[in-house]
Amino acid sequence: MQGVPGQFEHPADTAQFRHPPHRAGIELYRAHIVRHAFELHCHDGFGLGAIESGVERFRYRGAEHLAPPGSLVTMNAAELHTGSAETAGGWRYRMIYIDPALVAHISGEPGWWFDEAVCMDGIGTRKVTALLDALWQADEPLAFDSLLATLLDRFRAHARVPRPAPAQAAMRFAPVIDYLHAHLADRPNLDQLAAVAGLSPFHFLRQFRAQHHATPQQMLMALRLARAKRLLDAGEPPARVAAATGLSDQAHLTRAFARRYGVTPARYQRQVGAGQP
Template sequence: MQGVPQQFDHPSDQAEFSQPAGRNGIELYRAHIVRHAFDPHTHEAFGFGVIERGVERFRYAGSEHLAPPESIVMMNPDILHTGRAETDGGWRYRMIYIDPDVLAEISGEPQWWFSGAVVDNDRSRARRLSCLLESLWRAREPLAFDSLLHQFVTELRPHARVPSPARDDKALRFAPVLDYMRAHLGDRILLEDLAAVAGLSPFHFLRRFQAQHHATPQQMLMALRLHAAKRLLAAGEAPAQIAAATGLTDQAHLTRAFVRRYGVTPARYQRQVRA
């Protein structure tokens, strides 16, 4: 598409996604990023990964984090985060995204939660997790994949908080707002619309929302739109139709926004996860 890059600006930047055919709610990711800076984005899944080389800097839950080599990254669902290289040579890493209900099924324990985004003092576990992520990527037999998946989750268990801490009143107040956004991704949403859902005046709502989520309502809306676009691409929908369904201007807008958040074009992502 004219004017839209089909790859990163820097030739060393590479990212690749994969979804196992026999297990829904799982997505694998591996990347080497040197120059690209990821825009704020979110996942409706837990994100677990290992930094294999270099150092990543990312903003998560309102704080800056550094993830050095052989550190474990653990992200809870629905929290906006960024990502960029802290070292000249970039950083190489692997991730797995697991839907909350799938994680509960695998572990036999609902309501996992992680209080820290980076663990950098458990290198032997990080190495084991990295090997398991590589094995999950290469696994072709569903039974082998599921066995490795269970082993991976078991390795993470010492760092989990179970059950998760009770959500405070502020978080509960904004949950319907996020549901409203998800239900109206293709619509023109006004500040007044969201404030009415929360039962607050418009700018009082905006201040409270930003304090709670460390992001503006518009940033959250764009993150939810792009996450929905990922799911539709994985389901085989055409990018032009997805752009309209998720409230983006056109396919070029979808492509630019998708690359900034996920590091690949929508077309490439669709090929990877449907291969």
């Protein structure tokens, strides 16, 4: 990966993103990761993909998961998760990140939800891998959209529709998440967040960790980087993105972005053609 400033520890680690120019709300991703360990992060859309080889270990919704070859990965939107290799040769995989509203539009069924993060489906995984590869190669909008509908048909068998009602605890902390979204460029403290939740500071901290399996600071950083990714998609210069998301400078953005998404902001923008007509 010549020209990429040391975001990976191993020369075999590669990650690529692609956006279809005609269809908003979709990000295609393919990678081979050997040593890089992704820090807690989130994506705006569902994370749907297939493990081609090797085994991935990731933390998601408070539990450790292993995704071996022949498995599908089904993550709900905006859920914090990590990622690292469980096998010496790393793991190779393909993903699509897709806006839930677009899934509802294509399928005609709002409220998709996935109970299981890993689904064993050897034949289905091979078909999903082939579809994701075909989507990456598709250069005609009609062909792309037809493949996309077929791909979602494959994942429909693993989805729970409609989504179950959120737990009361999740609803209680929703205003805190909204507050964090509104103050990404600020430095909110524990007392401020606890006041939003109507709890004493450390009681709030304990309850928040129990609900989200992350500290408020980890959640804040994940939201900052997710917002940074959207701004980079829109073609904003990295220095301006850093300032808008509460990061100290462009170097801080570069380090934090690479730790969570596997590429530098500049390389990400080149891959997805950010800012191009």
